[in-house]
Amino acid sequence: MIGLALASVSANSAISNWWWLQVIITVSYYAIPTMLVYAIYKGRDIPFQWMFLVFGAFFVTCGTTHVIETWYVWFPESLVSEFMKAITAFVAGSSVLLLLTLMPFALALPSPAKLEAANLALENEIVERRKAEAALAELAEVLEEQVKTRTAKLSRANAFLSKEVLERKKAKKALQESEAQLREKATQLEQALQQLQETQAQLVHTEKLSALGELTAGIAHEISNPINFINANIAYAHNYVEDLLRLVKLYGKYYPNPVEEIQEEIETVELEFLKEDLPQLLSSMKVGTDRICAIVSSMRNFSRLDKDGMSFASIHEGIDSTLLILQHRLKANGKSPAIQLIKEYGNLPLVECYAGQLNQVFMNIISNAIDVLRESSTSPVLNSQRSCPSIQISTEVAEGDRAVIRIFDNGPGMTEEVKNKIFNHFFTTKPAGKGTGLGLSISNQIVREKHCGCLECLSRLGEGTEFVISLPIRQQKSETSRLVEMQEAV
Numbered sequence: 374m375i376g377l378a379l380a381s382v383s384a385n386s387a388i389s390n391w392w393w394l395q396v397i398i399t400v401s402y403y404a405i406p407t408m409l410v411y412a413i414y415k416g417r418d419i420p421f422q423w424m425f426l427v428f429g430a431f432f433v434t435c436g437t438t439h440v441i442e443t444w445y446v447w448f449p450e451s452l453v454s455e456f457m458k459a460i461t462a463f464v465a466g467s468s469v470l471l472l473l474t475l476m477p478f479a480l481a482l483p484s485p486a487k488l489e490a491a492n493l494a495l496e497n498e499i500v501e502r503r504k505a506e507a508a509l510a511e512l513a514e515v516l517e518e519q520v521k522t523r524t525a526k527l528s529r530a531n532a533f534l535s536k537e538v539l540e541r542k543k544a545k546k547a548l549q550e551s552e553a554q555l556r557e558k559a560t561q562l563e564q565a566l567q568q569l570q571e572t573q574a575q576l577v578h579t580e581k582l583s584a585l586g587e588l589t590a591g592i593a594h595e596i597s598n599p600i601n602f603i604n605a606n607i608a609y610a611h612n613y614v615e616d617l618l619r620l621v622k623l624y625g626k627y628y629p630n631p632v633e634e635i636q637e638e639i640e641t642v643e644l645e646f647l648k649e650d651l652p653q654l655l656s657s658m659k660v661g662t663d664r665i666c667a668i669v670s671s672m673r674n675f676s677r678l679d680k681d682g683m684s685f686a687s688i689h690e691g692i693d694s695t696l697l698i699l700q701h702r703l704k705a706n707g708k709s710p711a712i713q714l715i716k717e718y719g720n721l722p723l724v725e726c727y728a729g730q731l732n733q734v735f736m737n738i739i740s741n742a743i744d745v746l747r748e749s750s751t752s753p754v755l756n757s758q759r760s761c762p763s764i765q766i767s768t769e770v771a772e773g774d775r776a777v778i779r780i781f782d783n784g785p786g787m788t789e790e791v792k793n794k795i796f797n798h799f800f801t802t803k804p805a806g807k808g809t810g811l812g813l814s815i816s817n818q819i820v821r822e823k824h825c826g827c828l829e830c831l832s833r834l835g836e837g838t839e840f841v842i843s844l845p846i847r848q849q850k851s852e853t854s855r856l857v858e859m860q861e862a863v
Contacts, residue, residue, distance in 0.1 A: 402436025405429070434460055596669050604662035611655045618648050683848060686728035688721050688776060692766060695735040702743050703764075709750045712743060713763035721768050724776050725848045730819045734828075735780075737812035738840050739764065742782035744803070745838070749785050774846050781839040787832045795830055820844070 406429030413426070438460075621644070631639070696703075696714065705711040746762040765781045787795070787802075794800045796817045820828040824844050832838040 405432045600665045607659050685723035691732045715765040717767040719769040734816040737816045738780050745784040776844045778842040783837045786834045786836050
């Protein structure tokens with residue numbers, strides 16, 4: 374509008390020399406929106422920025438209109454002026470409408486006094502916050518100092534505790550090592566005590582057997598001389614009796630009618646019965662003395678002391694001697710039937726061994742078999758499963774240089790658990806007072822350690838039991854010397 378007025382004045386007054394004034398007006402029109410845009414660019418948080426842009430557009434259109442009006446003065450017939458007037462009118466109307474809508478918001482803006490009061494309140498709040506921050510910083514420093522002090526104390530306490538824990542760990546480790554050593558020593562002492570008890574029991578058992586062997590040998594020696602005397606004289610007595618009976622027969626032939634006193638004596642002594650019974654009596658005495666001589670010989674063979682070390686002996690003689698001693702236990706006894714003995718001897722050569730100790734092994738195994746058969750004879754179930762209790766003994770040569778002895782009984786057999794423990798010291802399945810649990814243990818030791826052999830038990834429940842003894846026929850020289858040293862040490 375200002376430009377239009379100035380343009381009218383200029384035109385009406387026809388003052389063409391005021392061109393510099395037109396330039397200043399035009400520059401002003403375009404400088405105002407330029408500064409508005411710059412202000413919006415620098416102050417991006419200014420409210421109602423779009424309104425500043427509208428004002429800038431209005432000033433640009435006004436300036437453009439002024440330029441066109443000036444041009445119209447020089448060139449009156451141009452339509453550009455009318456077009457720009459229309460644009461200017463549209464922009465002006467739009468600005469008025471926008472100002473009407475913006476007016477409530479503009480009126481709602483706080484006054485400078487309120488802004489000053491708000492600014493003062495903000496400054497006071499900033500001061501308070503700074504004081505609070507200073508107090509917080511001071512408290513933080515105090516707290517940090519306390520934390521440092523507490524941390525130092527905790528570090529010292531932690532170091533002390535770590536040292537104490539380390540010492541306790543060392544003490545615990547030492548205690549564990551000491552406890553392990555004590556346990557090991559206790560185990561060693563327990564094993565030594567068990568070995569001592571086993572050795573003591575074996576020594577007692579060996580001493581008893583040795584004393585029994587010496588006693589048996591002494592008894593056999595003492596019985597041998599008189600029984601041999603009796604046995605030898607029985608033959609002469611038999612001959613003498615036959616001569617006397619022959620003489621009595623001749624006397625009766627040539628003197629059939631003796632005197633009355635002789636006839637009475639003949640009837641008193643029962644001469645006919647005497648002539649028949651006396652030879653039988655002498656024959657039975659001969660059988661008895663032969664039996665006693667065989668028993669004495671078996672006792673001597675069984676009770677060998679083996680003081681001179683190993684010697685070549687007959688295994689069959691040792692078994693027969695053992696069976697002869699145990700023969701009374703094989704016979705029927707009350708409700709127990711007789712035990713059948715089956716011998717299947719092979720062609721065994723003489724075996725280098727301790728004959729007396731092997732006889733002890735045979736005695737232990739066969740005696741146990743007899744005990745089992747006697748105990749099982751009272752069971753009707755087992756009796757129904759077998760025809761007759763029996764013990765079978767067989768021998769053979771195996772691998773060319775080993776003598777094998779098998780002793781089998783058709784008893785009830787044994788479980789796997791019992792079979793695994795049967796050679797342990799003091800293990801027995803017999804009632805208390807009837808077994809020491811040393812027989813098979815000592816037998817195993819005699820076979821394995823003294824003869825470098827093998828003693829094996831084969832048994833299944835309900836199928837009987839078999840002991841297999843395997844011995845080298847000839848002992849190796851190194852093994853023989855070692856066994857002699859062990860025997861001497863014992």
